Amino acid sequence: MIRQISLPVIILLITACGGTADPIPLQPTPTSVPSGSILPTETSIPTEIPPVTKTIPPPETQLVTPTTIPVPEAVKPSQYPDPAQFEWQQIAGGFNSPIGLANAGDGSDRLFVIEQPGLIRVIQEGKVMDEPFLDIRGRISCCGERGLLGLAFHPRYLENGYFFVNYTDINGNTAISRFAVSDDPGRVDASSETIVLQVEQPYANHNGGGIAFGPDGYLYIALGDGGSGGDPQGNAQNTNSLLGKLLRLDVNQSGGYQIPPDNPFAGGGGAPEIWAYGLRNPWRFSFDRLTGDMYIGDVGQGSREEINFLPASAPGGANFGWNYMEGSLPFSPAPDSDASGWIDPVAEYGRDQGFSVIGGVVYRGDRMPEWKGIYFYGDYGSGNIWGLYPTDAGGWENRLLFQTGRSITSFGEDESGELYYVSLDGGLYKLAGK
Secondary structure, three states: OOOEEOOOOOOOEEOOOOOOOEEOOOOOOOOOOOOOOOOOOHHHOOOOOOOOOOOOOOOOOOOOOOEOOOOOOOOOOOOOOOHHHEEEEEEEOOOOOEEEEEOOOOOOOOEEEEEOOOEEEEEEOOEEOOOOOEEOHHHEOOOOOOOEEEEEEOOOHHHHOEEEEEEEEOOOOEEEEEEEEOOOOOOEOHHHOEEEEEEOOOOOOOOOOOEEEOOOOOEEEEEOOOOOOOOOOOOOOOOOOOOOEEEEEEOOOOOOOEOOOOOOOOOOOOOOOEEEEOOOOEEEEEEOOOOOOEEEEEOOOOOEEEEEEEOOOOOOOEEOOOOOEEOOEEOOOOOOOOOOOOEOOOEEEEOOOOOOEEEEEEOOOOOOHHHOOOEEEEEOOOOEEEEEEEOOOOOEEEEEEEEOOOOEEEEEEOOOOOEEEEEOOOOEEEEEEO
């Protein structure tokens, strides 16, 4: 099943530092990447919103009363280690606009680095391989907030050789595609691509980009609200639109996808692909490899950056509040309703601490047991890295841990659960004891 959502395609002009607006390039630029943020602040959005040629009806049901999902019992830390005893060591460099990393879970201990213009590079035994794992630069629009944005290996990758990517195609629209590894485990034949899902993007920003397999074996996809500023089309709260959502698909067949029967709108009332909604620009989400809990970093409009949380036991249909709320602050008037409500963030911060949250991962490695159970997340603008964990009292303990000064674009973990991040300066960094 291939689903296409028809929305107007409008090229957004990004204003750089108050200068002349330049269009985001529609062809990949593999040798040079614009220096602007992949997650810009709202000052990079034009004050005049381009006209919309199609309106989308509001959903039949709106949820307006804030609620909080309880934290399940799990293995929890009791305190933070001393950050001064640890450091982020650079283990590789020279990447071209790296914005993600993953492991294949195949026992090879390789790391795969996503380069925004359309390459996936391999690190094996500490060395960056000369030949890319995948090269689809000719199929991608880049850069700004466009490009090759996400990578997820199938849980049975060793058996089937399948992995999935999220990218913006040459028209600026989202494509979720499946590829198959070749007989050479270090190379992929780009002709093996099978497009699973396409979603038209009305503006050039807020594409989201993260994809990951959950502990249930389904593929989760994070999409932004479609872009511009303030969600002018009302996509995030519209359950008939895939934008501003977390999708959940069954891709465990030969082609296309099926709808998991317990998706909240599988029986009607909204797009059946939706698992959760009310997101603005989710930049990186992950599952705790021990508990199955989900953490989502959602980039704010102009005042709040937030981390959202869903325990593994939570049913589908969670509403994270955008654009009625930005973090814990009201953003736009919500309609009157007696429905159960939206989900509050478990952590948030203001623009005095950064301007683009980078969702991270829960540490579950063995080399630094002091950090087990702590969720790491950061900020692209400030380079700050925080730690977060649920307390026995039902609250959350949040603390600033490191000030790197780097433009962090993504966190990731290797097969053994050790923690890394990539930075727009081209470096890959690993947390280690001094």
